[in-house]
Amino acid sequence: MNIKTKSAIKIWGRLSSSNVQAVLWCLAELNLPFERINAGYIHGVVESPEYLAMNPNGLVPTLIDGDGPPLFETGAILRYLAGQYAPESFWPTDAMQRAQTDKWTEWAKINIALKFTAPVFWLVVRTAPSRQNPETIAANLKILEKYLRIADDRLGTHQYLAGSDFTLADIQMGHCLYRYYDIAIERPDLPNLRRYFDRLSSRPAYQKYVKADYEELRVTSDQIEVG
Numbered sequence: 618m619n620i621k622t623k624s625a626i627k628i629w630g631r632l633s634s635s636n637v638q639a640v641l642w643c644l645a646e647l648n649l650p651f652e653r654i655n656a657g658y659i660h661g662v663v664e665s666p667e668y669l670a671m672n673p674n675g676l677v678p679t680l681i682d683g684d685g686p687p688l689f690e691t692g693a694i695l696r697y698l699a700g701q702y703a704p705e706s707f708w709p710t711d712a713m714q715r716a717q718t719d720k721w722t723e724w725a726k727i728n729i730a731l732k733f734t735a736p737v738f739w740l741v742v743r744t745a746p747s748r749q750n751p752e753t754i755a756a757n758l759k760i761l762e763k764y765l766r767i768a769d770d771r772l773g774t775h776q777y778l779a780g781s782d783f784t785l786a787d788i789q790m791g792h793c794l795y796r797y798y799d800i801a802i803e804r805p806d807l808p809n810l811r812r813y814f815d816r817l818s819s820r821p822a823y824q825k826y827v828k829a830d831y832e833e834l835r836v837t838s839d840q841i842e843v844g
Contacts, residue, residue: 626651629668630677631660633831635734636691637678639792643695643785645822647702659833692726692789699785706782718786721779725790728764733793737761741800745836754802762805772809776816791817795828 626644628651630637637657644651656662657677664675671687672679680688682701688694696719699708709715736757740749768790771778779786794814798804817823 625683627654627681628652629654629656629662629671629679631655631657631833632826632829633658633833634677635730635738635793635796638827638829639691639788640678640680640694640698641826642792642822643698643788645826646783646788646820647698647707649698649702692723695722695785695788703785707784718779718784721786722784722789725768725778725786729761729768729790730793732757732761732764733797737802738793738796738800741802742796742831742835745839747839758802765805765807765810768813769807769810772813777813787817791823792827795823796831 626649628637628640628644630640630653632638632641632653632655634657641651641653654662656668656679662668663672663677668679669675671681672689674689676689678689678691678694680694680697682688682697688697696708709718737754740754740757768778775781777783777787778790791814794810794817798811798814818828
């Protein structure tokens with residue numbers, strides 16, 4: 618175990634942010650108490666001088682652990698939490714073993730989360746129906762499908778993305794799967810991926826922080842989308 622003394626953790630970010638959801642899910646899986654301050658999009662805060670002093674990007678999430686400095690960028694926050702508080706099975710201390718987990722963590726971020734969120738989710742949910750381009754959405758889904766099939770093959774022989782244990786790789790992979798299966802899109806038949814999603818969905822922390830309402834993000838008219 619790589620457990621340190623738990624200190625007061627504060628996280629700034631709205632629950633409708635998938636990046637914030639990933640961090641909250643990780644915190645809950647590691648049984649870490651935290652305080653969340655609503656920030657971003659319709660909740661404001663991120664343009665204030667105080668917030669920009671913590672995170673000059675004006676984005677969420679931002680996390681402070683006790684007296685430590687502010688952390689931003691979801692991947693960096695997740696790796697910090699894993700390195701500071703996670704058990705060996707979640708984030709190994711041995712460099713080579715950790716790299717086996719980390720390669721799938723980074724793969725999931727680059728090839729699943731980033732290829733789904735803006736190219737698909739934003740074009741389906743955060744774009745007015747009259748402005749949606751079905752051909753573009755279909756093309757982006759085709760790109761995503763290539764990597765979902767890699768995950769499906771992997772999950773045909775492994776319980777979790779990095780192997781037999783639930784790890785940080787599953788946080789990066791799984792935090793966007795709820796929206797992938799929830800929105801109105803064409804999906805290929807990927808039975809191993811679906812079973813994996815069902816396993817994640819049975820976890821209480823996933824139910825609480827990932828399967829969260831995102832209707833505040835939905836654009837239903839030709840309003841100009843911001844945030």
